[in-house]
Amino acid sequence: DPKIIQKPKYLVAVTGSEKILICEQYLGHNAMYWYRQSAKKPLEFMFSYSYQKLMDNQTASSRFQPQSSKKNHLDLQITALKPDDSATYFCASSRGQNTLYFGAGTRLSVL
Amino acid sequence: QEKVQQSPESLIVPEGAMSSLNCTFSNSASQSIWWYQQHPGKGPEALISIFSNGNKKEGRLTVYLNRASLHVSLHIRDSQPSDSAVYLCAVSMLNYNQGKLIFGQGTKLSIKP
Secondary structure, eight states: OOSEEEEOSEEEEOTTOOEEEEEEEOSOOSEEEEEEEOTTSOOEEEEEEETTEEEEEOOSOTTEEEEOSSTTBOEEEEOSOOGGGOEEEEEEEESTTSOOEEOOOEEEEEO | OOOEEEEOSEEEEETTSOEEEEEEESOTTEEEEEEEEEOTTSOOEEEEEEOSSEEEEETTEEEEEETTTTEEEEEESSOOGGGOEEEEEEEEETTSOTTOEEEOOOEEEEEEO
């Protein structure tokens, strides 16, 4: 059974709309992250949370807002969607400085 | 900004042979270097990491790190068709927060039966 659940697996949105990407982890980890992988770029760090607190934000745009309602949840809200936001978004988690475990990703297409 | 470069971009290896993948990074202050495996439609999965100069062996995997030349390599002995995947090299930095990895663009490995 997957220990990091991302929903939905695929998402199609229109330009200007808003979407929420869901992530839940059942590994008992205290740290959670969002990464983005687009067609022509390497996997790219976006945010990190530790014990539900934002630790690092490498996303220049405020259109991307992580939300942590529970300690094992880290959702990603994206507003005013643009075609350039099309990518696969991966949620990951870790216990402290140890190995990162990734979910299967949400593939977002913005038309 | 740390940069991670991988070579080759793609690699075809006969089943049973050795697969060798390369990675260079730009900052000698990097902390650990990680290798991840990614199958199509899946998330990356950690394979092996190294911190100290020298080599580290785990099963069919051997990784070599040379901090002076900013180079790390991954070698897969007795390559199997199931090893076909994209391999990502990633670097963590001492002054970065936990879990922030800088990834290379990947090497696509295909093992031919």
